[in-house]
Amino acid sequence: MNFKYTAISFALVGTLSACGGSGSDAEVVTPVVPETGFTFVATDLITNLTDDVIVAGYSALAAEGDALLLATQALLNSTSQADLTAAQEAWKAARKPWEQGESHIFGPVDSMSIDPHLDSWPLNTTDLQTQLAIGSGFDAETIKGWNDDVQGFHTMEYLLFGDGVNDNTKLIAELTVAEREYVIALAEVFRDYTAQLDDAWQVSHNPQDANALPYADLLKAPGSDNNAIYSSELAVIEELVNGMIGIVDEVGNGKIADPFGDSLTTADTSKVESQYSWNSLTDFADNIQGVRNVYHGEFTGSADKQGIIDFVAAADSALSIRIASEIDDAILKIQAIAGADDMPFRQAILDETGRERVATAVTALGKLQTSLESDVIPLLSDWNAQ
Numbered sequence: 001m002n003f004k005y006t007a008i009s010f011a012l013v014g015t016l017s018a019c020g021g022s023g024s025d026a027e028v029v030t031p032v033v034p035e036t037g038f039t040f041v042a043t044d045l046i047t048n049l050t051d052d053v054i055v056a057g058y059s060a061l062a063a064e065g066d067a068l069l070l071a072t073q074a075l076l077n078s079t080s081q082a083d084l085t086a087a088q089e090a091w092k093a094a095r096k097p098w099e100q101g102e103s104h105i106f107g108p109v110d111s112m113s114i115d116p117h118l119d120s121w122p123l124n125t126t127d128l129q130t131q132l133a134i135g136s137g138f139d140a141e142t143i144k145g146w147n148d149d150v151q152g153f154h155t156m157e158y159l160l161f162g163d164g165v166n167d168n169t170k171l172i173a174e175l176t177v178a179e180r181e182y183v184i185a186l187a188e189v190f191r192d193y194t195a196q197l198d199d200a201w202q203v204s205h206n207p208q209d210a211n212a213l214p215y216a217d218l219l220k221a222p223g224s225d226n227n228a229i230y231s232s233e234l235a236v237i238e239e240l241v242n243g244m245i246g247i248v249d250e251v252g253n254g255k256i257a258d259p260f261g262d263s264l265t266t267a268d269t270s271k272v273e274s275q276y277s278w279n280s281l282t283d284f285a286d287n288i289q290g291v292r293n294v295y296h297g298e299f300t301g302s303a304d305k306q307g308i309i310d311f312v313a314a315a316d317s318a319l320s321i322r323i324a325s326e327i328d329d330a331i332l333k334i335q336a337i338a339g340a341d342d343m344p345f346r347q348a349i350l351d352e353t354g355r356e357r358v359a360t361a362v363t364a365l366g367k368l369q370t371s372l373e374s375d376v377i378p379l380l381s382d383w384n385a386q
Contacts (some may be wrong), residue, residue, distance in 0.1 A: 101293050
């Protein structure tokens with residue numbers, strides 16, 4: 001709902017005031033100061049997004065961390081290809097809530113440096129191969145002390161799927177003893193970090209401070225006496241919108257554009273994230289699906305709750321619909337990169353028609369980013385926050 005007052009109505013108020021007389025017994029009229037902007041009560045929106053999208057997402061990630069550890073432990077002495085396939089699927093299942101969560105990658109995931117522990121890219125294959133050649137009996141506590149570029153998602157990906165150059169399959173017989181021990185230890189490290197992240201949102205955002213609140217409480221109670229991070233609901237909404245912009249920018253101008261290059265001759269597959277598993281396009285689509293989750297305030301298929309779309313609609317209903325359409329279009333254009341023959345991203349950037357589809361997706365992402373920056377961010381200044 002928009003409460004902008006017109007110049008005509010303001011002039012009319014002034015005229016009526018002037019007709020009130022100037023005698024000493026005339027009623028004193030307080031000048032009417034027109035309210036500008038729009039009004040929206042964001043409490044439910046912030047609560048819904050925190051509990052039903054962000055916290056729910058990190059809880060799902062922690063659960064997938066448990067499942068991934070169990071799946072890798074089954075590999076220790078296995079000769080069954082089905083066990084390796086199950087571990088690969090567990091890796092992909094854990095990847096989904098993580099990639100969707102990159103639309104709100106603030107708070108503990110940043111302050112506790114969990115992002116680089118889990119998702120450093122590129123992988124340092126030289127150091128990894130050195131460790132595999134000289135090491136044995138790998139354990140989680142030792143690996144936690146190593147550089148982030150030899151642990152996390154992509155190290156596990158390399159060990160489970162192979163180098164990804166010609167295919168994303170690997171035979172169980174190719175999995176060495178050292179690789180089995182290493183990937184199990186990595187999965188244990190991963191399980192521990194995802195549990196810490198889940199706890200930070202639901203138990204305490206600072207394990208070193210006995211009085212620290214869950215980060216979810218800080219997000220849901222901005223401006224409270226013990227909240228030094230969020231001073232107002234405006235600060236929370238700004239954080240959420242900037243999180244959406246950040247990942248749209250990263251996907252369009254980083255994850256896709258960097259390996260895509262300026263031409264076929266400058267395309268660089270070594271820069272493709274999740275290239276070993278050929279999961280790149282799923283990653284990119286999940287990144288923007290995470291934007292969709294925040295925008296709508298719920299996961300696809302869940303009951304309708306308030307999201308950023310309701311905030312935007314309070315100011316401009318047509319804009320709220322357009323942004324929703326641009327988000328969906330960006331997801332579809334990313335998925336379409338695979339084409340009719342289900343081409344992985346690392347191959348698509350080396351293919352003439354594939355590159356055309358990539359360019360179309362980049363254009364859609366750029367359009368969405370511009371709309372968020374140029375049309376949604378300015379609404380924060382127009383909002384008569386409570």
